[in-house]
Amino acid sequence: MSSTTATSPEAPAADRAYQHVKAGLLDGSYPDGELLSEGEVASALQMSRTPVREAFLRLQTEGFLRLYPKRGALVVPVTATEARAVVEARLALESFAIDKLAAQGDGAMTAIGEKLAAHPACDTAELSDAGMHEADRAFHAALVAAAGNPVVADLYNALRDKQMRITATARTHTARPRITHQHAQVAAALRDGDAALAKSRLREHLLGTVRAFGVAGGPYLDPDSAL
């Protein structure tokens, strides 16, 4: 389910194909607009086209590829607009998680706040780029998971995968200290039981991500709008 699943050499061919293509998509080695063909990937991985086809289908339902009959598989171009939509959706789900924690009483919120405050993603420590990426992911995932709604958690993870592709394409190098600081701030607000503050800090944090995508404004996550 997670995009970090390693592909063992003995995994089913379909899984290997899926992981291979998805990795290529996520790390940007398949650029936007590229037209992949089953055959290419199949021969590169030394398998038949059938498992590759399965992988393509999965990636299409996940929104990474768009299959054109008899044409090929288009690597869907991610626009800055869509990127903002994704981040906005993430904000919606994380805000929900915070609200729900708040509704469960201060205890729940404080507990998760403390746990998050100790999270590596709050620390400007020595982490590789990939490590930081993963820590960031884990931080937000933990927040959402704390709400205890697996359906929401699944939706959220899917969004993260989508965004990972975007950031990989854009190669945004937002200042790491700022990110870890903001994580810590969110965690602190939660620890203090201040849901509104946590949400507003979270919003600011995600807004920073959006700004890094480039053009500001547009219909999503307008800095001037309340949500």
Added chain:
Amino acid sequence: MSSTTATSPEAPAADRAYQHVKAGLLDGSYPDGELLSEGEVASALQMSRTPVREAFLRLQTEGFLRLYPKRGALVVPVTATEARAVVEARLALESFAIDKLAAQGDGAMTAIGEKLAAHPACDTAELSDAGMHEADRAFHAALVAAAGNPVVADLYNALRDKQMRITATARTHTARPRITHQHAQVAAALRDGDAALAKSRLREHLLGTVRAFGVAGGPYLDPDSAL
């Protein structure tokens, strides 16, 4: 994307297989826990296993089936707990939509409120069961779509499909007048520009759905919790 897509007789075999199986899943003709096989469906639809296999894969990523290697495709049992989680997730997204409309200024909210007030789903009119179902779906979809975030709208539609499967299984016959009345009330609150009221009425509405699932309480959508 929508589950209401009709399958034309000349559609690709893979699509036909997908629609066929999904319809069976949604209307409850494939009961929970049933183990489908590609071969069965293929011969029923008079096609080869290949397109059926594709359909199964899609349905697995959508969470309706779980594929067991060399065993078959399990129709994932939906528990009342999961049903509540789905409804709670819907509430999260719809609330987000309302918040966002509110942030866009009263004009946007009023406009959508008026449009929704005139929606068939607000009317205790003569509608077949299926028609009512569809109207209800359209009502909520319109609300979410009004927020203008396609990513959120997609997530929401996926949730609706999931829930449809659940309600089909449970065959809940909640009082229709109550539902239409609640729809109208939500629309009215929006028209008046009262986001908080709209959200609270929406919450009450969805809670009613959850109650119809049976056992109340549990970790999700507890009537006593604020969200």
Added chain:
DNA sequence: TGTACACACCATAGATACAAGTCGGGTGGA
């Protein structure tokens, strides 16, 4: 020179063939 058309090439969609894994029932023995 510009345009229309025919054809070869390429990619997928779907069918079929084959290999391999899993489960359950039946049989034989203790």
Added chain:
DNA sequence: TCCACCCGACTTGTATCTATGGTGTGTACA
């Protein structure tokens, strides 16, 4: 009677093959 084992039916995983449709190029013609 009970248990272990074996075998066969059934299922998916993967490969290969055929048919069909879309694209682009090269050529003939205006």
